Structures are given as C-alpha cells and as structure tokens.
Amino acid sequence: MVNNFLPQGDGKLPTWQIAVAATALFNTVQNFVTLHFTKRLYNNVPAAHPVTPLQARTFAIWTLTASVVRLYAAYNIHNKAIYDMALLTYLFAFAHFSSEILIFRTAKISIPVLTPVIVATTSLVWMILQYDFYVKA
Numbered sequence: 001m002v003n004n005f006l007p008q009g010d011g012k013l014p015t016w017q018i019a020v021a022a023t024a025l026f027n028t029v030q031n032f033v034t035l036h037f038t039k040r041l042y043n044n045v046p047a048a049h050p051v052t053p054l055q056a057r058t059f060a061i062w063t064l065t066a067s068v069v070r071l072y073a074a075y076n077i078h079n080k081a082i083y084d085m086a087l088l089t090y091l092f093a094f095a096h097f098s099s100e101i102l103i104f105r106t107a108k109i110s111i112p113v114l115t116p117v118i119v120a121t122t123s124l125v126w127m128i129l130q131y132d133f134y135v136k137a
Contacts, residue, residue, distance in 0.1 A: 007074050013130055017074035017086065020119060024067035031060035040112040041097075044105055066093065080135045087127045094120035 007014035030037050038056045045051055066089040073086035097117045100107040107113045 007077065009077060011077075011130065011133065013126060013134065014074040014077045016123070016126070017070045017077070020123065021067045021070040021074065023119075024063050024070070028060045028064040028067065031056040031063065037112070040110075041116075042100065042106045043110060043113065044108045065089075077134045078136055080137070083127070083131070083135050087124065090120045090123040090127065094124060 006018065027037070035051055035053065035056050038059060039045075039051050042051050069082070069085050069089050073082050076082045093116055097107065097113060097120065101109060101113060101117075
C-alpha cells in the first residue's frame with residue numbers, strides 16, 4: 001500500500017528525498033510549536049540574544065520550502081530544473097549550518113547541529129555523483 005505512494009523509478013535517491021522531506025515537515029511543525037529543538041541547534045546563542053519565536057517560525061518556513069522542493073524532486077527526479085533546485089537546497093543548508101558553526105558561532109558542534117550538516121553533505125555528494133544518471137539532457 002505504501003509503495004503505491006513512493007516514486008517509481010531507478011535508484012534510491014527519490015526515496016531519500018522523500019525521507020528528508022518528511023523529516024523537514026516534522027521540523028517545520030515543531031518550530032511552530034516549541035523552541036526546544038531550535039535552541040538545541042543554535043546552542044551557543046548568548047542570553048542577551050535568545051532564539052525567539054519569530055526566528056523559529058522563519059526557520060520553519062525556510063524548512064518547509066526546502067521540504068516541498070525535495071518532495072517535488074523525489075517525483076520528478078529526471079527534471080533538470082527541479083533536480084538543480086533540490087541540490088541547491090542542500091547546498092544552502094550546508095552553508096547555513098556551517099556558517100553558524102564556523103563564522104557566526106551561534107552553534108557549537110553537537111549531534112543536533114551535525115545531523116543537518118551530515119544530511120546536507122551526504123545529499124550534495126550523492127546528487128552530484130548521480131547527476132548524469134538521473135538528469136537526462
């Protein structure tokens with residue numbers, strides 16, 4: 001039954017895109033409901049500048065947008081424009097979290113922070129290496 005809703009086609013990348021998109025949907029909802037997990041990501045924010053509900057909601061919308069693009073990519077994996085947009089969502093996520101760790105220092109290295117970095121890196125490498133397999137010019 002569930003298989004009827006999964007993308008039909010070659011390779012595991014479309015299924016990975018759905019898994020990451022579903023995780024992002026969970027993240028979107030939790031950012032609207034609580035600051036708990038967002039504070040675990042931005043775990044080095046000074047008390048004078050706490051993580052706010054507005055920041056969490058903004059992060060939620062950014063995450064939702066990335067989730068929708070990745071979901072479209074799962075079902076349209078051979079479409080160059082959609083593939084490229086999905087790949088860019090991972091590049092943006094990698095750049096964001098890396099800059100928060102290395103430049104802005106609002107995040108310290110920890111499991112909650114490394115998880116999106118690892119997912120973004122894995123997805124970027126996978127998508128770049130498999131580009132010609134999925135995107136038919």
